[in-house]
Amino acid sequence: MIKKIFLLVVLLATVVGAWAQDSSTVVNWTYEAVKKEGKVHVILKGQIAQGWKLFSTTMKDDEPNTRVALDSGSTGTIAAIKENGKLLSQPEPLFDNALIKYFEGGVELDILVDNAQSGSAIKGNLMYMAMKGEEIVGPEASPFKVEINTAGEVIAKAAGLQERSGASLKREAIKLDSPVNDCGGTGIEESKEKGLLSIFILGFLGGLIALFTPCVFPMIPLTVSFFTKKTQDRKKGITNALTYGFFILLIYVLLSIPFHLMDSLNPEILNNISTNVWLNLVFFVIFIAFALSFFGLYEITLPSSLSNSVDSKAGVGGKLGIFFMALTLALVSFSCTGPILGSLLAGSLSTNGGAWQLTIGMAGFGLALALPFALFALFPNWLNAIPKSGGWLTTVKIVLGFLELALAIKFLSNADLVKHWGLLKREVFFAIWIIIGIALTLYLFGVLRFKHEGPVKKLSKLRIAIGVIAGLFTIYLLPGLTNTSYANRALISGFPPPLTYSIYGEKASGGKGVEANVVNDYEKALAMAKASNKPLLIDFTGWACVNCRKMEENVWTQPEVKELIEKEFILVSLYVDDRKLLPDDEQFLYTTAEGVKKKIVTVGDKFATMETENFKNASQPLYVILSPEEKLLNKPVGYTPDEKEYLEWLKCGIDAMRK
Numbered sequence: 001m002i003k004k005i006f007l008l009v010v011l012l013a014t015v016v017g018a019w020a021q022d023s024s025t026v027v028n029w030t031y032e033a034v035k036k037e038g039k040v041h042v043i044l045k046g047q048i049a050q051g052w053k054l055f056s057t058t059m060k061d062d063e064p065n066t067r068v069a070l071d072s073g074s075t076g077t078i079a080a081i082k083e084n085g086k087l088l089s090q091p092e093p094l095f096d097n098a099l100i101k102y103f104e105g106g107v108e109l110d111i112l113v114d115n116a117q118s119g120s121a122i123k124g125n126l127m128y129m130a131m132k133g134e135e136i137v138g139p140e141a142s143p144f145k146v147e148i149n150t151a152g153e154v155i156a157k158a159a160g161l162q163e164r165s166g167a168s169l170k171r172e173a174i175k176l177d178s179p180v181n182d183c184g185g186t187g188i189e190e191s192k193e194k195g196l197l198s199i200f201i202l203g204f205l206g207g208l209i210a211l212f213t214p215c216v217f218p219m220i221p222l223t224v225s226f227f228t229k230k231t232q233d234r235k236k237g238i239t240n241a242l243t244y245g246f247f248i249l250l251i252y253v254l255l256s257i258p259f260h261l262m263d264s265l266n267p268e269i270l271n272n273i274s275t276n277v278w279l280n281l282v283f284f285v286i287f288i289a290f291a292l293s294f295f296g297l298y299e300i301t302l303p304s305s306l307s308n309s310v311d312s313k314a315g316v317g318g319k320l321g322i323f324f325m326a327l328t329l330a331l332v333s334f335s336c337t338g339p340i341l342g343s344l345l346a347g348s349l350s351t352n353g354g355a356w357q358l359t360i361g362m363a364g365f366g367l368a369l370a371l372p373f374a375l376f377a378l379f380p381n382w383l384n385a386i387p388k389s390g391g392w393l394t395t396v397k398i399v400l401g402f403l404e405l406a407l408a409i410k411f412l413s414n415a416d417l418v419k420h421w422g423l424l425k426r427e428v429f430f431a432i433w434i435i436i437g438i439a440l441t442l443y444l445f446g447v448l449r450f451k452h453e454g455p456v457k458k459l460s461k462l463r464i465a466i467g468v469i470a471g472l473f474t475i476y477l478l479p480g481l482t483n484t485s486y487a488n489r490a491l492i493s494g495f496p497p498p499l500t501y502s503i504y505g506e507k508a509s510g511g512k513g514v515e516a517n518v519v520n521d522y523e524k525a526l527a528m529a530k531a532s533n534k535p536l537l538i539d540f541t542g543w544a545c546v547n548c549r550k551m552e553e554n555v556w557t558q559p560e561v562k563e564l565i566e567k568e569f570i571l572v573s574l575y576v577d578d579r580k581l582l583p584d585d586e587q588f589l590y591t592t593a594e595g596v597k598k599k600i601v602t603v604g605d606k607f608a609t610m611e612t613e614n615f616k617n618a619s620q621p622l623y624v625i626l627s628p629e630e631k632l633l634n635k636p637v638g639y640t641p642d643e644k645e646y647l648e649w650l651k652c653g654i655d656a657m658r659k
Helices: 002-019 188-211 219-230 234-254 257-265 269-275 277-294 304-313 318-332 334-349 354-378 380-385 391-419 426-444 461-481 522-532 546-555 559-568 603-615 643-658
Strands: 027-036 039-048 053-055 067-070 077-084 088-092 098-103 106-114 120-132 135-148 154-156 536-541 570-575 588-591 597-600 622-626
Touching: 027 120, 027 135, 039 053, 039 120, 039 135, 067 077, 067 106, 188 354, 234 318, 234 354, 277 391, 391 426, 426 461, 522 536, 522 570, 536 603, 546 643, 559 643, 570 603, 597 603, 603 622, 622 643
Parallel strands: 536 570
Antiparallel strands: 027 039, 039 106, 053 098, 053 120, 067 120, 077 106, 088 098, 120 135, 135 154, 536 622, 588 597
């Protein structure tokens, strides 16, 4: 039991760690190195914040702990770790009263390193976990480095990343407010309005789908009847039902508030969340779990103590009682609404607009759930017209299960692309979706059945129509397996991996657009632009960016656009979500224009910061045209699905170059 709870806590800590910017205030570490009797000792001194407990290195692997490990390329091996400080121990209720060992105030770790070679370096990481009340941080990494010169002397390098001006990130020649030609522009306000409207509609549609699930649909007549019959005053009953609907909307909107706080701290944090490898893997596991639940293998519910506690408060009179009734609905329907909300969360945070898109999407979702309660309260006779609960609700749930499987594969693909694992190449992705599509089609036509379902006596016209659509869509996916010009499936651009991420490798040629001259090397691309006297076309993109793939597969493939980019520009694609670590000597601490200190550790960190510092934009795709002297030739543009508009923008950049 202890292990299960601990693993759950670690999982939650990992997800929260993707959101949190810095936990270094919990324990402040300093380092030094000494040589005793020919042995190298690395001394790690930790100053623990008040109220926090730092777990001991003596705790087991399946318990909260602190660990020290050397990098694979480091010299020497750890022979012993000695803890200096007052070691405390006590039962911890959070871990079923298991005995935990910890330090408060401060601790010193003496790391004995054997076989350290002269002229080499000892590099490693201290991974620690700490707790305060029920709050747990970690595992948090704190790197250290000790150099051993040829004379055998040890030199402790400064801990962590060193501050650097970051001249390679902020390009002084780029003047955002004075382009050569006044054309283009991201149209931030207009694009946000369109984006917000689209996400509201998607959220509303998601809410409508959630209505027709076994967790929500049966609640409509029961709840409306409760409000309209509870009081002799029909007007008051209607007012209460409308208030109930408003509180449903409010609850879902409130769920988005924390993301606004994170967005204000760091404009890139929402993009970091959506492309975080571990968070995508967590979503993958959760969606698989939801899909299996929808298939009837088991039931997922929130803890009964939570829902019962909230439900008990629903009996309180007045508006407060109605609020708790709405909250009860949100909790008990979670097993059906959770996957839809998860899709909305991931979709909102990975597109332009950030937290506001999530809020608007949640508002659309909440409105769709709230509307029936308000409308049926106003027109109670309509209740007689809605279909009765029955086996069709189970069918809806199972269809949602197939859709959850498809979405789960998308989350796994995001993680695979960012880390370049090569597990889900484009054709493998299509193959899995085709298998899911075939299974869904067979189910809708009654060929495939689940044990907990009754026999299908007669297929409804609606079920047949949806089955035909599912079958046609599956057939549409088939060319995605090929290495032909038909491999590009425009309707779903952005969901599968890019055309270049193929099992055919360099031989992949089906429907590809423009190949970048340089990938993730701005300086090299700039040198090529100077040598050829061509403008530089910067493509700020992302491996998990849906709109980026749409541009590459639907706009860049157009003959005029493709020819113009290949002949007139040096194209460099800079991936802002690339999690590949930079070499040690290229990692540093950068102070942004707003005075925020930011760690530049990965390739993505470097180019995401370059985009925000120079172009005041954190969304992808973003296209910029510069002269070889880094003069801004026209205004940057974002997602531009109209190929004619994009082509005119490219021509405007060429015209500015000639000036």
